[in-house]
Every structure is written in C-alpha cells, then in structure tokens.
Amino acid sequence: MNLLFISKKGLLADMFRYRIAETDSQLCVVHTAHEIETCLADFSVDIAIVYGEQSDSVAFIKQLRASDPQLPLLVLADRATYEYFKVCRDYGVNGLLSTNTNFQQLMEKAARILQGESIYDTYLLEEESTHLARVHFSRMERKVIDYIVADYPNKKIAQEMAIHEGTVRNYISNIYSKIGLHRRKEAKQLLKKWMEKDKEDSRTKR
Missing domain, CATH: 3.40.50.2300 (Response regulator)
Structure with missing residues (x-):
C-alpha cells in the first residue's frame, strides 16, 4: 500500500x-x-x-x-x-x-x-446526528425522502405521488438545502440515517 x-x-x-x-x-x-x-x-x-x-x-x-x-x-x-x-x-x-x-x-x-x-x-x-435532529421535513418531503432512500428516480417518484416531476425536483432541492448536501449519493446516506432515527424516536414515544 x-x-x-x-x-x-x-x-x-x-x-x-x-x-x-x-x-x-x-x-x-x-x-x-x-x-x-x-x-x-x-x-x-x-x-x-x-x-x-x-x-x-x-x-x-x-x-x-x-x-x-x-x-x-x-x-x-x-x-x-x-x-x-x-x-x-x-x-x-x-x-x-x-x-x-x-x-x-x-x-x-x-x-x-x-x-x-x-x-x-x-x-x-x-x-x-444532532444537526439532523433539528431538521423539520414536511409531510410531502417525508414521502419524497422515502422514495429517495428506496432509489427511485425522480420520474418514478412523480408517478407514485401523482405530481409533476418538476414539483419532485423542488421538494428534493428543499430537502437537500435543509441537510446541507446536494449530491444524491451522499444525501441518500444521510437521509437513510435520518429515517432510521425518526422511526426509532417514534417507537420510543409510543
């Protein structure tokens, strides 16, 4: 090496x-x-x-x-x-x-x-993790995050959510701005971590 x-x-x-x-x-x-x-x-x-x-x-x-x-x-x-x-x-x-x-x-x-x-x-x-805990996503942004983490392309996300692809791009742009990342690969990794933490917090509150 x-x-x-x-x-x-x-x-x-x-x-x-x-x-x-x-x-x-x-x-x-x-x-x-x-x-x-x-x-x-x-x-x-x-x-x-x-x-x-x-x-x-x-x-x-x-x-x-x-x-x-x-x-x-x-x-x-x-x-x-x-x-x-x-x-x-x-x-x-x-x-x-x-x-x-x-x-x-x-x-x-x-x-x-x-x-x-x-x-x-x-x-x-x-x-x-502390930074992510302070980030708030809207209901629609959360749906988009689910699809991003599942590797859906923008076109398929638009089809699944019955919205225009341009609207999907706007949601993704807002999501990326909130987490401070703008490349899909890195953003996906961080959003996956956020989803796991969010689900864990939801179970704890029950």
Whole structure:
C-alpha cells in the first residue's frame, strides 16, 4: 500500500513514518497543500490520509480533490462540526476516523476503503446526528425522502405521488438545502440515517 500522509504536525508525521517503516507499505509525507501535487506527480499513491486542525484539513482536502478527484481519502479528526462533515461529504472523503484510532486499526480501515467501503467513525457522527435532529421535513418531503432512500428516480417518484416531476425536483432541492448536501449519493446516506432515527424516536414515544 502506497500512502500519502498530509499534516502540518511534524511529530505525528515522524511517528507515522516510523510505523510505516515496519510494514511493506511506502509513504510520502507532505506538510503543505502546495506539496500535494508534487507528491502525486512523483509517487504512485493508493490512498491519502489527512490530519490537522479543521481549517488546515479543509484546505488539504480541497487541494487533493483538485489534483485527483478519485483518489481514496481518509481524514483523521479530534472532533467534527456539522460544517466539517459537510465538506467531507461534498468532497467525497471515503473515511473520517477519530485520532484515537490506533495504527493497526487505521491500516485495516485504509485497506477496507481501498476495497470500496466508506467508513465514518460513529463517535464523530454525533454532531451530524444532532444537526439532523433539528431538521423539520414536511409531510410531502417525508414521502419524497422515502422514495429517495428506496432509489427511485425522480420520474418514478412523480408517478407514485401523482405530481409533476418538476414539483419532485423542488421538494428534493428543499430537502437537500435543509441537510446541507446536494449530491444524491451522499444525501441518500444521510437521509437513510435520518429515517432510521425518526422511526426509532417514534417507537420510543409510543
């Protein structure tokens, strides 16, 4: 596994370099967004790992995606605000893990991401869940959400609800605005989680 480690935290990078030296993996370490493009040009990278303050990490994520939109990307974070989650989902981050993840777990999850999995740490998802709990959807929006989660295309949603397809698009636009996501794949994942939480809350209130 060839890894690109991106962080301004030199000590952590040195520790990571030391651990990688004990494996068969290869490592390229960079400390600035400018160095990312150079490393990608000179080094065959399988997966990138980002760690730092949220503002630094956001800059790294954006630069990395500008250089390589498809490269598997894993982010380490002490905590994650909803806005940070939004950036991660908008830029196709494949994994968001707590910095408490040990080296062996990190490498195992990196391998799973390379197999196509998306891994978001449940501890870090708390802020996202809190945000979702505050979102209110209308009765019609809830119906549309059911169909989105069930993978119905807009045309079929319109047929099932006996409304115009343009009206469906308006509902979807409103839903996406409320959750802060605008790509269907990421929105579907978040809406599925909201549905599960909403059903659980309904059962609890009975």
